Amino acid sequence: MSESPRTTIQGSLGSSPTLQSVFYGPGCVSNALPKLIKSFGVKKALVVTGNTLRTKTDVVKKVETILEQHDAHGATFSGIGEHAPIAGILKAVDQLKELRADFLVSVGGGSPIDAAKAIAYRFKDTPESGGKILPHFGIPTTLSAAEYTSGAGYTGEDGHKIAVISPEIGLSGIILDAELTLPTPERLWLSTGMRAMDHAVETMYRPNIAHPVKFLGYGAIADLFKYLPLSKANPENVEYRQRLLIAAWMSLWPIRFHENSPIGISHLLGHKLGATYSIPHGMTSCLTLAAVVKLQSELASPEDKKYLADILFHLGVPSTGSVDGDILLLSDLLDKLVVQLGLKTTLEAYKVPREDLPKIAERALGSKEVPAFSKVVGLLETIYA
Structure with missing residues (x-):
């Protein structure tokens, strides 16, 4: 935390029809995530992240704990690699169908955030989705800014970049909590x-x-x-x-x-x-x-x-x-x-x-x-x- 709380940047801001809220400030995740859950009326989350962030830091556990306190943690998928390979995205879609989660929480840098957008986009075309894009709340731990676009970049089987652009896959809420970035290399x-x-x-x-x-x-x-x-x-x-x-x-x-x-x-x-x-x-x-x-x-x-x-x-x-x-x-x-x-x-x-x-x-x-x-x-x- 800052030595001078008066200078700490914190607050929230409403935004576009897709992006409803951006919350910002050190420690804000503890209040912001429950507010988003309540605002969207969602019940069960699939957390999308990378393996290193989940196993080598306590960041993902902090997010899971908040979700558990509101009976909203369904599962965590941590198989997203750098540049979001398609294999991980397809596995996450399968897990999402089995879990019957009704929202996504991405934690990490551009790869898990873009992957979660691609997961939401692909899940929409499954019978389990009801034809709807799931709400997606992003918690970035890097400065890549992937959370602000309505496009998703991921890596195809041939190793080349694939881009999906659709207003539907823009995030619903974003939480900018600097305390969660401390373990970032x-x-x-x-x-x-x-x-x-x-x-x-x-x-x-x-x-x-x-x-x-x-x-x-x-x-x-x-x-x-x-x-x-x-x-x-x-x-x-x-x-x-x-x-x-x-x-x-x-x-x-x-x-x-x-x-x-x-x-x-x-x-x-x-x-x-x-x-x-x-x-x-x-x-x-x-x-x-x-x-x-x-x-x-x-x-x-x-x-x-x-x-x-x-x-x-x-x-x-x-x-x-x-x-x-x-x-x-x-x-x-x-x-x-x-x-x-x-x-x-x-x-x-x-x-x-x-x-x-x-x-x-x-x-x-x-x-x-x-x-x-x-x-x-x-x-x-x-x-x-």
């Missing part, structure tokens, strides 16, 4: 913070994003630059962790209403690198984001360049005197942050074959014929070794 915590940074920065040049939403992105970027290093230096500080959970929320939550908007090059590359080469999503952002921002000094529209350049103002960093110079400085600052967090790495370190780089660029962009193809191949070369 440092590298996972900080790298998913860079994933949140990726969301916020790419908001500046993602099409069809409203001007006010970009300013939420500026707030997220400023807090991520400030609190990620502080959290690394003070890993037990719950106040910093709560600030980061809120920053991750600001980085992505509003964009859940723009799922059909094209995503940025850093995300496109991350999707193609992640499951195929076993690179955690947070680490793909550490690899690609700074290089992609540098490339935007060549590719972005004048309007989008200005949005990117204005990030320096929100960081309190003086302008270089030119928009392109400011973008290059931002790229350098992002790269230095990755180094400061101890997350600097290369594609070679993840054993990505150098000869695959053109194929990765083609898969990310959809074609070799797009104007940016050769530049993206060149970008991948710069982060290879």
Whole structure:
């Protein structure tokens, strides 16, 4: 807990027709989860999580205990692996049918949260569902921000990423309790913070994003630059962790209403690198984001360049005197942050074959014929070794 309770971020907020409530604050899970159970009138939960979180920490047990106190814990499925392989999702659907649970609680990072969305989506098509999507309450322990989208990414049998996008599978409630993030490994915590940074920065040049939403992105970027290093230096500080959970929320939550908007090059590359080469999503952002921002000094529209350049103002960093110079400085600052967090790495370190780089660029962009193809191949070369 924070030494000064007056400064602790806490509260709740109603939201869209799918996402009814976001509760936030250290220790809030003990009150928030019962409120969600009562509000939705649900009786029996299937908890969806990963094996490490369940067996190596007390986080899942805390959630199970709260559910048990309200006679609402049906079972826990902890067979969700990194990048949410389809095999685990199918097993969870089978367990859900046997259990006859009426809501889902996902606990963990992007993989269990996305997996639970995919489970709900697939369960809807079974006779046991009654044709309804089950309510889904998410309790994130990383900064990946998967809980704010109405899309689910998981890994097919061929090892490639599969995406399901439907307004129906957006979460019903979210609980941001910084105390539950304390056991999260440092590298996972900080790298998913860079994933949140990726969301916020790419908001500046993602099409069809409203001007006010970009300013939420500026707030997220400023807090991520400030609190990620502080959290690394003070890993037990719950106040910093709560600030980061809120920053991750600001980085992505509003964009859940723009799922059909094209995503940025850093995300496109991350999707193609992640499951195929076993690179955690947070680490793909550490690899690609700074290089992609540098490339935007060549590719972005004048309007989008200005949005990117204005990030320096929100960081309190003086302008270089030119928009392109400011973008290059931002790229350098992002790269230095990755180094400061101890997350600097290369594609070679993840054993990505150098000869695959053109194929990765083609898969990310959809074609070799797009104007940016050769530049993206060149970008991948710069982060290879």
